[in-house]
Amino acid sequence: MLQADGTLDGERLTERQKDVLDAALRLLVEEGDNLTMAAVARRASCSKESLYKWFGDRDGLLNATVRWQASKVRVAPVDQGKVDLISLAESLEGFARDWLKVISSDTSIALNRVAISHAGSGRDNLGAIVLDNGRFALAKRLKPVLDAGKRSGVLVFEDAETAFRTFFGLVARDVQIRLLLGNWPGMTEAAIAEDAARATRQFLALYGARKTQ
Amino acid sequence: MLQADGTLDGERLTERQKDVLDAALRLLVEEGDNLTMAAVARRASCSKESLYKWFGDRDGLLNATVRWQASKVRVAPVDQGKVDLISLAESLEGFARDWLKVISSDTSIALNRVAISHAGSGRDNLGAIVLDNGRFALAKRLKPVLDAGKRSGVLVFEDAETAFRTFFGLVARDVQIRLLLGNWPGMTEAAIAEDAARATRQFLALYGARKTQ
DNA sequence: GCCGAACCGTAACGTACGGTACGGTCTGAA
DNA sequence: TTCAGACCGTACCGTACGTTACGGTTCGGC
Structure with a gap:
């Protein structure tokens, strides 16, 4: 079983269980929400009995899988040393x-899909987990950068939250919803780079102190 | 049964069938994708046999429901007469x-959720229908406005598609994904108005010819 | 009034799948 | 050697639900 408090959760998992969750995750990417307990057991070469012993029930397994993937994505905080415009832009x-x-990765798409499918039905909603480790984690990492830019006079805004959300909108646009709905075969590396550059340029045009360049 | 070609489809439906689809839609909003044929029949006061006769199977019913709602949202094109900045901003x-x-309405959330749940599984993907009548329909209506603004010199851009997507991003930001994931109790009328004003202001700051005001 | 079509309500069928039980195997400790 | 615990594989159970079948009712046309 997994502890219910929303705190750190990568712990308390044996290596075997982690392997099982990896298998469940791969299966989730391939088959979507209509994966079966038997299929997970087969793929992970474990017994259904163990699945139920470790994760309680199907919802528990899905929950643990989402948390497991989330715990893997946790990233290091950024350095706030440099505050000039070009480093900020970078x-x-x-x-x-x-x-x-x-957001264009297979696993993110699969996880968001299953979280959305279960929205408002499962007792512990996966949507909150996905959001906490996606959009909200991004905000938590980005806001210090924005604040540093504001303190150093490179950026000008009053509310860091709305500034972040503007950046978010300029970056993501309609990409995520289209991917979730099955549109678009996938973004190439070059397209991503171009989009990121454009979004940054536009954001600085809106929130940059003065167009020094 | 419903014709398979993706053309206009509000036709070929008797009033009775439309009522049934309305009932199915309400049920979809309330219960999400886990609605049962029996529940639809009960809610619509029709027999399951009729459901199967009219719509083939469960997928067909869902498909018809989504199309039915989509056909109701079809809107009139806008007038392109006025092209000055303030009318364009309005x-x-x-x-x-x-x-x-x-996107913050109950039915839109429900429809997007079911379309996302079925992405890549149902033989006819609901995602395409939802996108066609949502994001793509919006683009089709908005682009003429943008082009008119460009022709009259109020707006300056090279590609209407990317201009539209920027506007889309500035408006929607993280609203839709958060709603789909179960976050946010719902946007108030005032918040919507404020967001729309802010997005328009930012878009004009990026694509307006010169800040005449 | 009679007939067939459309339809309602309900009962019944088949199956997929969540969940459980159980026998067999391995391992590590006493 | 033996015992306990963890685990695998598989068979099994119960049920929900998609799908079909059928008897009864309404209704428009003749």
Whole structure:
């Protein structure tokens, strides 16, 4: 079983269980929400009995799988040393690239799909987990950068939250919803880079102190 | 049965069938994808046999329901007469308000959820239908406005598609994905108006010819 | 009034799948 | 050697639900 408090959860998992969750995750990417307990057991070469012993029930398994993937994506905080405009722009562009790469990845799409499918039905909603480790984690990492830019006079805004959300919108646009709905075969590396650059340029045009360049 | 060609489809439906689809739609909003044929029949006061006769199978019923709702949202094209900046801004703001109202509505959330749940599994993907009548329909209505603004010198851009997508991103930001994932109790009328105004302001700051005001 | 079509309500069928039980195997400790 | 625990594989159970079948009712046309 997995602890219910929403705190750190990568712990308390044996290596075997992690392997099983990896198998479940791969299966989730391939088959979507209509995976069966038997299929997971077969893929992971474990017994259904063990699945139920470890994760309680199907919802528990899905929950653990989502948490397991989330715990893998946790990233290091960024350095706030440099605050000039070009380094800030580079930082923003990096964030944009990373985010686009994440939301266009197979696993992100699969996880968001299953979380959306279960929205408002499962007792513990996967949507909150996905959001916490996706959009909200991004905000938590990006806001210090924005604040640093504001303190150093490179950026000007009053509310960091709305500034972040504007950046978010400029980066993501309609990409995520289209991918979730099955549109678009997938974004190439070049398209991601171009989109990130454009979004950064537009964001600086809106929130940059003065167009020094 | 419903014709398979993706053309206009509000036709070929008797009033009775439309009532049934309305009932199915309400049930879809309430219960999500886990609605049962029996529940639809009970809610619509019709027999399961009729459901199967009219719509083939469960997928067919879902498909018809989505198409039915889509056919109801079809809107009139906008007038392109006025092209000065303030009327253009008003027009954009109206689009933004409408779009925010749509994506935060119960039925839109429910339809997107079921379309996402079935992405890549159902033989006819609901995702395409939802996109065609949502994001793509919006683009088709908005682009003439953007082009008119460009011709009259109020807006300056090279590609209408990317301009539209920027506007889309500025309006929607993280609203839709958060709603689909179960976050946010719902946007108030005031918040929608404020967001629409902000998005329009930002879009004009990026694509307006010169800040005449 | 009679007939067939359309339809309602309900009962029944088949099956996929969540969940459980159980026998067999391995391992590590006493 | 033996015992306990963890685990695999598989068979099994119960049920929900998609799908079909059928008797009864309404209704429009002759």
